[in-house]
Amino acid sequence: MLKYSIKRILGMIPLLFVISVIAFLFVHLIPGDPARLIAGTDATIEEIKNIREKYGLDEPLYQQYVDYMANLFQGDLGTSIVSARPVMDMLAERFVPTLSLTFASMFWALLFGLLIGVISAVKRNKWQDHLTMFLAVSGVSIPSFWLGLMLIQLFSVQLGWFPTGGIGGIESYILPSLTLGAGVAAIIARFTRSSLMDVLKEDYIRTGRAKGLAEFKVINRHALRNAMIPVVTMSGLQFGFLLSGSIITETIFSWPGLGRLLINSITARDYPVIQAEILLFSLEFLLINLLVDLLYGFLNPKIRYEEGS
């Protein structure tokens, strides 16, 4: 397990390097003078000159990258063109809303995903299976921006049960988290179904049934536990999907999170913020994948005991 973990963590280093290079190069990839881009459209020649000096844009590219990384390790991600605030502060205050929304969505996704998946596997090829799997395909196909707006129209505008947007008490989480979680619930449902169906073919399930165990016990005690290993790891991977999905959901529900900040920054051409967001999102995505891999190694006895053998 330790060997496996170290191998996985070391394997991340090249990817981290590439991602940092891409985030760094981002401003240089946009056609035009980076100093002018960072300074904004109304900047004077003097201001552009200052930016060029401050960011060392007249130095060779590798030197600029070294400086960029040095600043990064000191927590300096530059200053926003629009708000003139440190980008680090802006990201910090938007991190928690996005994270809490992600967790709330994962709650729905697991609840509905597992329920639907188990029903359809147990009732294989019956009408319940066909219905739930049709729901699951619909869940992956439904545009989240449409689902969100329709939920607002029904539950906020018509019924007045939940607020139309913004972050507040627990009721403000219901619609955004359902919108964001629907697609993941569908993916988890399909995965649970196929995983559980594989396990139900195993000999020990037949043994359980043969010795007269109640069907509920067979499913609950024997089948589900083994079927859950791949489902857990797959659900973990969906966190990355939720993070990028938050970009659209946060825009619909005026949620003060990282996703909405990204879209606002792109519209306002706030390049230092876009650059930092790309870095942050990719790091989070990578970190989640790593954690899921480690979790998989822990859950899977074949990998866990590899070291001892």
Place this chain on the structure above:
Amino acid sequence: MAEANVHMEEQKRVTPFQQFWSSFKKQKVSFAAGAFLLLLFIVAIIGPYIAPYEPNEPDYNQLLSGPSWQHLAGTDDFGRDIFSRILHGARISLAVGLSSVLLGAVVGTVFGVISGYFGKWIDSAIMRVMDVLLAFPGMLLAIGIIAILGPGLVNVVMAVAIFSVPVFARIIRSNTLAIKSTLYVEATQSIGSSHWRTIWKHIFPGTVSTLIVYFTMRIGSAILIAAGLSFLGLGADPSTPEWGAMLSNGRSYLNNAPHVTFFPGLAIFLTVLAFNLLGDGLRDALDPKIRE
């Protein structure tokens, strides 16, 4: 004896396509989805000729009016007929979905086949680049590319194509690896067939069924992401009858005219659903493990 011969000949006549067709026909839902998409393609071609109104023709006496016999899906904030705009938009959505996935599939397949066939450092080099592309969540990668290239439909196609490349490269690589180790490929190589001939005549045909399934399934997600980008204001110009842009435009009128968002969204949903259902059916019909 003669009867047995006739029987054998009859069996021989079943081509792979006939085998696929007989198994695909049995899946009623996917079959219906395929029929719906066929209809949609026809609409995309003849839509502008059958649409009751011009898509950009304003009618200031009919602003935001609900669905009626005169305007089947109602009108938007300029009094434009939403149903006509949806018919026009079918062409845009299908064109964006098909062209982006086609581009991604061609590039991805070339990389995947080269990677799997030649192996060694070529394989490692290509696959490391694909890993980096996969390290970014799809939507973020698309948004990052748009942030560099600037908004617009052509750039959306590029962005969606770029993030489809690693998906195709990976799956085709593993297919190629499996086919490469089969006896018939070894046999062709041993009689001196060139690399390109082996790849083109023996490896590539073996990947086609996987390619068809993935291609169909990716079109659905490509249409979703392209519409999502337009919804965020990063894709189509807000005045074009693109489904995502139309939906985004309706957000301001959610209180008094929900139909402006409802119908374009329904069009996206049904189209993506049809592609996903068709993809599921094709997979079941083409995968010999499931077929038997």
